[in-house]
C-alpha cells in the first residue's frame with residue numbers, strides 16, 4: 201500500500217481496506233464447476249491411490265516403496281511428504297478415511313452456506 | 322536442518338516473492354538465513370533491490386564474495402543442483418542444511434524433479450497459490466492421492482488476494498475449506514510489491530506500510546514457529562515410534578492461530 205493511502209487509512213482508523221460491500225450469495229459459489237471438479241478429483245479427495253503427478257519422470261519410481269535412501273520412522277507421514285510430486289503416491293493409503301466425493305461437495309457447500317448465513321463470509 | 326522449499330506447480334504465482342519475504346521476515350526475527358535461488362531465471366534477487374546484472378555467488382563458492390542484504394545471504398543453487406551428485410550430496414549431508422541456519426530454496430514451477438528431491442530434505446514445503454482459476458486447477462498435482470488438508474509438511478499461502486474480484490473471493494472461501502489449517506496465510510495483492518522492484522528497493526524500505534509486507538511478515542512468524550516445532554526427518558531416524566501424530570500436535574497450535582487469521 202502506498203504511504204499516502206496508508207496515512208489516509210490510519211487517519212480514518214483503518215489498517216487496511218475492508219470490502220464489506222462484497223457480500224457474496226452462497227448460490228454464486230455454484231457458478232464454478234471447477235470447484236466441484238476439484239473436490240471430486242480423486243487425487244485430492246484421497247480416493248485414488250494410484251494417481252500420481254504429471255511430473256513424475258519415472259512412473260515405476262512411484263511404486264518404489266522401499267526407497268532405502270529416505271529413512272523415516274513414520275511410513276504414513278512419509279507418504280504424505282514424499283507422495284507429493286508423485287514420488288510415492290501409492291505407498292500408503294491416505295491417513296484418514298476417504299470421504300465420498302458426493303458427500304464432500306454437499307458438506308462443503310453446506311458449510312459455506314452456513315458461514316454466509318451467519319455473516320462470517 | 323531447516324530447509325524450506327518454496328515451490329508451486331503454477332508459475333508466476335509469487336513463489337519468489339514469498340521466498341524473499343520469508344527470508345527477510347525470518348532474518349528480522351533474528352534467524353540466520355540463506356536464500357537459495359534454484360531457478361534458471363534468477364529473479365529472487367530483485368526483491369532485495371539488486372540489479373539485473375548483480376551476480377549471486379554459487380552455493381558451493383567460497384564465501385568471500387558474499388551477497389547479503391538485510392542479513393539475508395543470497396546464493397545461487399543452480400550450478401550445484403545441476404551436478405550429477407547433487408542428490409547424493411544432499412543425502413550424505415554434504416550440503417549444509419543443518420544447524421540453526423534457515424535455508425530457503427526458491428524452485429521454479431516447472432522444476433518438479435528438483436522440488437521433489439529437495440522436498441525429501443525439507444522441514445517445510447510452502448506452496449503459493451493465486452485466487453485464480455488456473456492456479457486452483459493445478460492443485461491436484463501438489464500431492465496426488467492425499468487430501469490437501471491432511472498433508473504434514475506442505476502448507477499453502479494464498480498470494481495476491483484481491484477482494485474486489487468475485488472469483489478471488491470465492492476462491493479464498495473455497496480454499497479455506499479445501500486446505501483447512503494447511504492454508505497458513507494469505508497475502509494481499511499490493512502494487513507496492515511491483516513498485517519496490519522498480520525502485521530497486523526492498524519492500525520494507527520502499528513501502529513500510531505495505532499491506533503485502535505486513536502479510537508476509539505474519540507468514541514468516543508462522544513459518545518460524547512451524548519449522549521450530551516440526552522435527553527434521555533426520556531427527557527421526559532410528560526412532561521406531563511409527564506415526565504418533567506428535568508432529569501434528571506440535572504444529573497445530575500455530576496453525577490454528579494462522580487459520581483464524583486467514584478466516
Ligand SMILES: Nc1ncnc2c1ncn2[C@@H]1O[C@H](COP(=O)(O)OP(=O)(O)OP(=O)(O)O)[C@@H](O)[C@H]1O
Nearest residue numbers: 332333334335336337338481509510511514515533
Ligand atoms: N502480493 C503481491 N501483490 C502484487 N504483486 C505481486 C504480489 N506477489 C507477487 N507479485 C508480482 O507477481 C509477479 C510474479 O511474482 P514472482 O516472480 O515472485 O512469482 P514466481 O511464482 O516466482 O514466478 P516464476 O514462475 O516466474 O518464477 C511479479 O511481477 C511480482 O512483482
Ligand SMILES: [Mg+2]
Nearest residue numbers: 336337360364
Ligand atoms: Mg520465481
